Structures are given as C-alpha cells and as structure tokens.
Amino acid sequence: MCEEETRAALVFTGIKGGPMRRSGFNKLSGWMEAVRAIGVPGLHFHDLRHTGNMIAADSGAGLKDLMARMGHDNVRAAMIYQHAFRGADKLITQAIDKHLVGQQKREDNDQSDTDDDDGPAALTAVR
Numbered sequence: 001m002c003e004e005e006t007r008a009a010l011v012f013t014g015i016k017g018g019p020m021r022r023s024g025f026n027k028l029s030g031w032m033e034a035v036r037a038i039g040v041p042g043l044h045f046h047d048l049r050h051t052g053n054m055i056a057a058d059s060g061a062g063l064k065d066l067m068a069r070m071g072h073d074n075v076r077a078a079m080i081y082q083h084a085f086r087g088a089d090k091l092i093t094q095a096i097d098k099h100l101v102g103q104q105k106r107e108d109n110d111q112s113d114t115d116d117d118d119g120p121a122a123l124t125a126v127r
Contacts, residue, residue, distance in 0.1 A: 012025065012028070014028065025045060026045075029045075031045060049070075053066065053069065053081045056069055057081040057082045061082075062082075063078045066078035066082060
C-alpha cells in the first residue's frame with residue numbers, strides 16, 4: 001500500500017472492508033470493549049471528533065479551516081469550537097486585571113496618604 005493509500009485507509013471497516021454504518025459501529029469495532037480497557041467508560045466515538053476539533057480551534061485555526069475540517073457549511077458549529085478554547089475571556093480578563101493592578105500601584109506611589117483600601121479586586125471571566 002502506498003503512502004497516500006495508507007493515509008486514506010479506514011481505521012474501522014465493515015465486515016466487507018468498506019465504511020461502517022453508524023448503527024453497527026459499536027458492535028463491529030469493539031468500541032465498548034476498547035473504552036472499558038482504557039478505563040474511560042461512557043466515551044463515545046463522536047467525542048474523538050469533538051476533541052480533535054477543539055485542539056484544531058486551540059491551535060489558532062480560523063473559521064473557514066474549522067468548517068472545512070468538520071465538513072460543515074454552517075459557521076455556527078465552527079464558532080462553538082473556536083470560542084470554547086481560545087481562552088479569550090481569560091486572557092482579556094488577565095490583561096485588564098494586570099492593567100488595573102499596575103495603575104493602582106502607580107497611584108499608590110503618587111499618593112502620600114494611605115487608606116484601608118486594598119486596591120481593585122481581581123476580575124473574573126463571566127460565561
């Protein structure tokens with residue numbers, strides 16, 4: 001088998017070597033036994049697709065790339081993956097917090113009097 005055929009080869013095949021139908025996947029692939037063997041009961045095959053798409057989104061893939069990878073023509077599905085792991089909320093919150101804490105330190109250095117205020121509270125991302 002050449003390298004191109006190897007990359008295109010099916011991981012799980014039906015009885016005759018062709019693609020499996022969804023309805024017989026668990027039985028024919030031995031999926032349930034494999035999942036038990038690795039100690040992750042309840043893992044569904046679709047979870048692997050979800051994980052792969054999350055990793056792709058986390059790598060910086062754009063909407064069009066995610067859509068092509070998932071085989072979707074709908075932006076909504078790609079947006080779910082792209083926003084879920086970008087961590088934008090966390091990064092933005094950290095940047096704002098860092099700015100506010102830095103600003104507070106500058107103000108504290110500029111003021112000669114002291115008070116009981118501990119400065120701004122840390123911000124928390126809202127979901």
